[in-house]
Amino acid sequence: MSSKRIGVFVCHCGMNIAGSVDCDAVTEYAKTLPGVVAAVANRYTCSDPGQVEIKKAIAEHNLERVVVASCTPRLHEPTFRKAVEEAGLNPYLLEMANIREHCSWVHLHDKKGATEKAKDLVKMSVARAAGLEEQDETVVPVTAKALVIGAGVAGIQASLDLAENGYQVYLVEKEPSIGGIMAQIDKTYPTMDCSI
Amino acid sequence: MTDVGRHPKVELLAYSEVTKVTGYVGNFKVTVHRKARFVDEKECTACGDCVEVCPVTRPNEFEMGLATRKAIYSPFPQAIPPAYVLNAEDCLGHMPLACEKCSQACEKECINYDQEDEDVELEVGVIIVATGMKVFDPTVLTEYGYTKYPNVITSMEFERLINAGGPTGGELVRLDNRELPKKVAFLQCIGSRSEKKGQPYCSNVCCMNSVKDTILIKEHWPEIDVGVYYIDIRAFGKGFEDLYKRSKSHGVRYMRGLPGEIRMNEDGMLDLYVENVETGKTEKHSYDMVVLSVGLEPPDKLDEMRQMLNLSKTADGFLLEAHPKLEPVDAPTRGIYFAGCSEAPKDIKDSVTQASGAVARAGSLMCKGEITVEAITSRIIDEKCKMCGICAKVCPYNAIQFDKASKQPPKVIEAACAGCGCCGAECPFDAIVMRHFTDEQIISQIDAMLEENPMDKVVVFACNWCSYAGADFAGVSRLQQPASPRLIRTMCSARVSTKFILHAFKKGAPVVLVSGCHFGDCHYIDANHWTKKRVDKLRDQLVKLGIRGERLPLYWISAAEGQRFQKVMEEMEELRKTVTVEEVEETKRILADQEAKKKAKKKKAKKPDKEAKAATD
Numbered sequence: 001m002s003s004k005r006i007g008v009f010v011c012h013c014g015m016n017i018a019g020s021v022d023c024d025a026v027t028e029y030a031k032t033l034p035g036v037v038a039a040v041a042n043r044y045t046c047s048d049p050g051q052v053e054i055k056k057a058i059a060e061h062n063l064e065r066v067v068v069a070s071c072t073p074r075l076h077e078p079t080f081r082k083a084v085e086e087a088g089l090n091p092y093l094l095e096m097a098n099i100r101e102h103c104s105w106v107h108l109h110d111k112k113g114a115t116e117k118a119k120d121l122v123k124m125s126v127a128r129a130a131g132l133e134e135q136d137e138t139v140v141p142v143t144a145k146a147l148v149i150g151a152g153v154a155g156i157q158a159s160l161d162l163a164e165n166g167y168q169v170y171l172v173e174k175e176p177s178i179g180g181i182m183a184q185i186d187k188t189y190p191t192m193d194c195s196i
Numbered sequence: 197m198t199d200v201g202r203h204p205k206v207e208l209l210a211y212s213e214v215t216k217v218t219g220y221v222g223n224f225k226v227t228v229h230r231k232a233r234f235v236d237e238k239e240c241t242a243c244g245d246c247v248e249v250c251p252v253t254r255p256n257e258f259e260m261g262l263a264t265r266k267a268i269y270s271p272f273p274q275a276i277p278p279a280y281v282l283n284a285e286d287c288l289g290h291m292p293l294a295c296e297k298c299s300q301a302c303e304k305e306c307i308n309y310d311q312e313d314e315d316v317e318l319e320v321g322v323i324i325v326a327t328g329m330k331v332f333d334p335t336v337l338t339e340y341g342y343t344k345y346p347n348v349i350t351s352m353e354f355e356r357l358i359n360a361g362g363p364t365g366g367e368l369v370r371l372d373n374r375e376l377p378k379k380v381a382f383l384q385c386i387g388s389r390s391e392k393k394g395q396p397y398c399s400n401v402c403c404m405n406s407v408k409d410t411i412l413i414k415e416h417w418p419e420i421d422v423g424v425y426y427i428d429i430r431a432f433g434k435g436f437e438d439l440y441k442r443s444k445s446h447g448v449r450y451m452r453g454l455p456g457e458i459r460m461n462e463d464g465m466l467d468l469y470v471e472n473v474e475t476g477k478t479e480k481h482s483y484d485m486v487v488l489s490v491g492l493e494p495p496d497k498l499d500e501m502r503q504m505l506n507l508s509k510t511a512d513g514f515l516l517e518a519h520p521k522l523e524p525v526d527a528p529t530r531g532i533y534f535a536g537c538s539e540a541p542k543d544i545k546d547s548v549t550q551a552s553g554a555v556a557r558a559g560s561l562m563c564k565g566e567i568t569v570e571a572i573t574s575r576i577i578d579e580k581c582k583m584c585g586i587c588a589k590v591c592p593y594n595a596i597q598f599d600k601a602s603k604q605p606p607k608v609i610e611a612a613c614a615g616c617g618c619c620g621a622e623c624p625f626d627a628i629v630m631r632h633f634t635d636e637q638i639i640s641q642i643d644a645m646l647e648e649n650p651m652d653k654v655v656v657f658a659c660n661w662c663s664y665a666g667a668d669f670a671g672v673s674r675l676q677q678p679a680s681p682r683l684i685r686t687m688c689s690a691r692v693s694t695k696f697i698l699h700a701f702k703k704g705a706p707v708v709l710v711s712g713c714h715f716g717d718c719h720y721i722d723a724n725h726w727t728k729k730r731v732d733k734l735r736d737q738l739v740k741l742g743i744r745g746e747r748l749p750l751y752w753i754s755a756a757e758g759q760r761f762q763k764v765m766e767e768m769e770e771l772r773k774t775v776t777v778e779e780v781e782e783t784k785r786i787l788a789d790q791e792a793k794k795k796a797k798k799k800k801a802k803k804p805d806k807e808a809k810a811a812t813d
Contacts, residue, residue, distance in 0.1 A: 072668045073685070074660070075519075092571060092632055101671025102683055106762075113679030120645055120653070120682055127644035131637045135571035138610055142222035143321035144562045149214055149501070153544050154536025155326030156200050157551035162324075163205035165559050170318050171200065172209045172228055177275035179197055180328050184258060184352065186359040188544055189408040190435035195544075196197060196274050 004130050006035040007063040008122060009054055010099075011045035011070035017104040022115045026069065026099070029119045033126045037061050045070050046079055054080070055087040063089070065129040069097040069122050090134035097125035147172065152180020201276040209316065210277055217323070217504050220614065221531030222567055226318040233281045235268070236306035240279035242270055246298035246307065247280070254286050256363075260353045262371075263363035268298045268307075273361065282307065322531050322558040325515065326551065327501055329537035332387030332394055332490040339457045340383070340488060346371040347466060348458060348486045350386075351405060358412050368413065368420075370485055372464060377420060377485035380413060381468060382406045383454060384426040388491030397512050399491030400541040403430045406489045407443045414446035423449045423481065425470060433545070458486060492541040503716050505532055508662065510756045514540045525554040528661060528755065529719065533557050572615035572632045572687060574608050580627035581605040587619035587628060590690075592721035616720035617691030621730070633686055635695065641684050642700050650704035651777060654681040654768045657696070658753075659689040659724075662713035665755035675762040678769035681709070688712065690723035694734045697748060701738075702787050706775035707747050709768055714752040724752075741786050747775060 008030040012018035023041050030039035038061045042050040045068055057063060066089065068080050073096040081091035099118040107114035146162050148155045151173035159171045171178070182188075185195040200206050209228055216227035235246075250266035257265075258272045267286035270278065288294040299307040331352050334342045342348050347370050349357070360366035370377050384402060387394030403426070410422045429450065431440040444450065455468040456478075465482045472479050494513035502509055506529050508516040515538050518526040525533050533554035536547035561567060574596075576587070588598035588606050595613040598606035605627075620630040645653060658664040664685050670677065686692060689712025700708045710731050718724040731750045739745045749771070753761050 072664075072671070074665060074668060075522075098668075098683070101668040103679075105671040105674050106677045107679045108674065108676060110679055117679045117682065123647075124641040124644040124682065124684070127640040128637045131634065131640050132632070133634075135631055137568040137571045138573070139566050140220075140222050140569050140611055141566050142562055142564065143224075143319050144565070145318075145320045146322045146324060146558055146562070147214070147224070147226055147318060147320040148324045148326055148535075150326035150328050150536070150538070151200070151208070151210070152326060152328045152536060152547070154328070154538075154547040154551040155324070156197060157548045158324045158326055158535045158555050159200055159206050160203065161552050161555035162558065163203045165555065167205065167559070167562060169203075169206045170209060170226075170228075170320065171206055172212050172214055174211070174213045175271065176211045176233070176281040177271040177277070178200060178208065178210060179272075179274075179276070181331070181352075182544060183197070183272065183274070184260075184355055186355050186362075187408060187412060189404045190433070190439045192408065192411070 004035050004064045005037045005062055006033075006065040006067060006126055006129055007054070007057045007061060008033075008036055008039040008067045008069065008126065009045050009050070009057075010039065010041045010122070011050070011068065012041060012043050013070060013100055013104075014044065017070070017100050020104040020108050020111050020114045021099060021118045022111065025115055026118045026122055030067075030069075030122050030126070033123055035065070035130050036126060038063065046076050051079070051083040054083050058084065058087040058089060064093065065132060066094045067097060067122065067125045067129050068094065069099045069118065069125065071100040072096075072098045072102070092135040093129070093132050095125045095129040095132060097121040144168070145170070150180070151178035153182040155180070197274065197276050201278075208277060211281060212316075214501070214504065215315070220612075221529075221569075222321045222561070223611075224320050224323060224531065226320060226323075228316045228318060230314050230316055232284065232311040232313050233279065234284070234307060234309060234311050235280045235282055236308065237277050237279040239304050239306035241304065242278045242280060244270075245301045245303065249297040249301045251295065251297065252286050252288060254283075259356050259363050260350070262353060262356050279306075321562050322533065323505065324533050324535050324551075324554050324558060325501070325505065325507075325527070325538045326535040327498060327538045328495055329492040329541060330495045332399075332493055334386050334488045334490055336393050337386065337488075340386070340455075340486070341458050341460070342488060345458065345460045345466060345486075347377070347464075347484060348488065351382075351402065351409065351487055351489045354409060354487045358409070368417065376417060377483075379421040379423070379483040380485045380487065381466075381481070381483040382410065382422070382424045382487045382489055384424065384429075384489045385454065386488040386490045387493070389427060395491060395493060395512065397541075398430065401543045402489040402491055404433070404436055404439065404543070406487070407431065407436075407440050409487065410443045410448040411439070411446060414443070414448060418446070421449075422447075423451060423483070425451050425454050425468070427452070427454065433543075455481075492537060498538070499716075505529065506719050506721070507532065508713070508717055508755050510540075512540070514538065516756055525550055525557055528665075531561060569611075570615065570632075572630070573610050573613040574615070574617065574619050575629045575631060576605055576608060577627050577629060578605040580625050582625050582627070584624065586622050586624065590618045590622045590723075590726055592616065592618065592723045614720055616688035616723045617686060618688065618720070618723045618726050621691055621693035622726065630691065633691055635693070638684060638686070638696055639699055642696065642703060645682050645684075646700065646703040646705055651706055651775075651780065652680060653705065654772050655700045655705045655708045656681045656683045656768070657689065657692045657708075657710045658683045658685055659712040659719075660685055660687045661719040662717060662755050663689070663711035663751075663753045663761070666753040666757045666761040669755060669758035670761040673758045675758055677762050677765040680769050680772055681765050688718070688720045688723050689727040690720065692727065692731075694730060697731075697734060698787060701743070701747075701783050704780050704784060706772045706780055707749070707768055709749050709751065709764070711751045711753050711764070714754055717752075717754060741790065743783050743786060744775075744779070746771060
């Protein structure tokens with residue numbers, strides 16, 4: 001059994017999740033999971049009120065781990081990491097359960113199956129969250145130089161913009177001259193002016 | 197173009213190709229192969245004396261073969277750098293010298309036959325990929341007779357014919373008799389929107405390009421009869437509809453429906469056989485010039501570039517962005533951005549817009565001077581390490597330093613570690629901790645998933661960059677799937693250790709799927725080769741123990757393959773249904789026996805040690 005105090009936030013995402021997942025049932029189920037001391041359903045967890053709720057709950061319940069059951073972590077993990085960090089938690093103590101892309105959206109006509117799956121995904125996230133540890137990110141220096149591959153109209157524009165911003169640019173072109181296909185075109189639409 | 201040549205902050209490396217990229221965001225190391233130009237770029241004044249004496253004649257690529265050039269040449273009059281170039285393959289021979297006429301003619305002595313290719317090493321923080329596209333070659337569409345009939349030309353050839361700087365000085369001529377054509381037809385969607393030959397997508401620029409071309413003809417020669425054959429005219433951008441109307445007001449005829457065939461008759465006219473969509477009857481329309489409005493394709497060697505940069509592609513072959521709406525100029529690999537057609541076919545305005553967008557994104561990364569890297573690197577627990585060196589061997593980044601002779605445990609160079617987790621999965625002694633993706637964390641997910649009704653579930657390990665993203669893409673596309681699979685995300689499929697798989701089977705999983713990026717697409721160079729090796733080996737072991745190997749499938753699913761993900765999930769569900777409770781119980785029994793045997797063996801092996809120790813004590 002976990003000794004960590006975990007908060008679970010189940011997102012409706014409007015009807016995106018709530019349309020095919022019984023979010024209330026998932027929230028109630030979350031409350032029964034080991035370590036969970038608070039479980040709340042939100043209409044949009046990523047919205048400001050949703051994030052405020054997470055921060056409030058962290059303070060109120062002295063949460064040590066946060067699970068957000070919403071969309072893919074590839075979309076909003078940075079959002080929620082920032083939110084928990086602002087509430088004083090290490091951002092790596094956040095865990096997400098993807099109950100939208102991997103669940104509600106792909107089981108639109110199977111509410112029972114989707115709800116059962118969402119419960120499992122939350123359960124898995126809660127289990128993982130209990131074992132999460134604080135992490136410190138490494139700071140890496142950035143070389144303020146850019147490589148642009150290809151000197152057609154896009155590469156030329158990018159190089160000039162970068163150079164005007166003060167960055168050193170290496171512009172690599174495989175042909176003997178820059179210009180690309182644009183240079184071969186006579187007039188260009190919609191203004192009918194010359195390409196070169 | 198000239199601005200680039202002049203800007204003090206831009207170093208132009210023309211006639212060069214990127215051959216190797218290593219490193220990571222903020223700290224890329226790039227090797228650029230510079231081909232020998234044989235002409236001193238700084239000294240050459242582009243006087244043209246060398247060209248006059250060169251005896252070699254070759255088709256001029258810039259003029260689409262409608263003119264010739266010499267072996268030493270300038271691609272076009274406004275070329276940047278303006279220096280001439282000697283094409284070594286075309287030259288009669290510079291090694292040993294066969295002709296030497298050009299260098300004799302060059303007063304400034306800027307031709308150097310001894311120049312050699314060289315490799316240049318660069319260090320950069322960001323990379324902008326602006327590799328462009330290539331134009332569809334319509335030769336494969338035999339029904340239109342391109343290359344068979346001289347007056348069937350492509351839109352690119354038309355551009356050169358109508359260009360005042362082109363081979364005809366801007367005079368539009370039939371290629372067979374050099375006379376002004378009386379009737380010109382444009383055929384749209386050549387190589388685009390086709391399921392058979394060419395590409396299935398819309399190439400974005402061809403409709404408006406033809407609209408523009410019809411106006412160019414009509415403004416120069418109003419007497420020429422111009423017809424455009426199309427599927428749909430896509431004039432969706434700012435000012436586009438106006439231009440389309442302008443073309444129509446010039447008397448250009450627009451007809452829906454593409455000709456099925458072009459045939460040349462005895463008079464040298466081109467007969468187009470086309471269905472009149474209003475009457476449903478096939479008609480014959482005659483022209484003396486036909487312009488094939490060709491589509492855009494990914495350029496040659498884009499795949500090579502993609503693999504070098506660890507990027508993915510979409511189904512159309514162009515590069516995959518980090519997010520189609522919210523990060524349209526970012527590559528999934530941090531520090532790499534897209535500009536122009538490398539990401540998808542687009543016109544000049546969109547290419548320029550995207551280039552500026554990419555620069556803004558790149559600038560926001562560079563301006564801080566430093567960035568934070570996700571804390572998902574590996575750590576070695578020295579006390580557990582038996583110094584076998586496997587971790588150093590499997591690391592795709594050479595981020596683990598190990599010298600067996602030193603009798604010291606290996607060390608992880610944190611800045612070089614990308615966090616794939618392959619070392620953690622391969623370590624036989626549990627001596628490696630993958631931060632944020634620890635063994636315990638992953639095992640706890642498996643336990644939670646299979647605690648209740650394991651028979652109803654399929655355990656899916658999915659790598660963050662491809663398979664998990666492919667599942668996301670299936671979700672965004674609302675591709676309906678069976679509800680049995682549950683995904684466990686790891687950064688790379690190479691993180692999935694045999695321990696996790698066996699644990700899932702012990703807990704009653706009917707099916708365990710391991711999924712990752714396709715070979716060549718792995719975001720951790722080639723870590724997924726270890727995934728395959730490991731999973732194949734484990735499957736063989738399971739089969740030997742009497743467990744069905746099919747229950748441990750391995751699939752490669754890319755971030756763009758939402759449909760493939762859906763199909764694989766359907767397949768997994770069918771597979772799950774074939775597994776019986778008895779079979780799962782049998783598996784559990786076999787694995788428990790196996791574990792007991794191993795433990796007994798270990799004990800036996802340890803005992804003599806202890807006895808020996810006791811004796812010495």
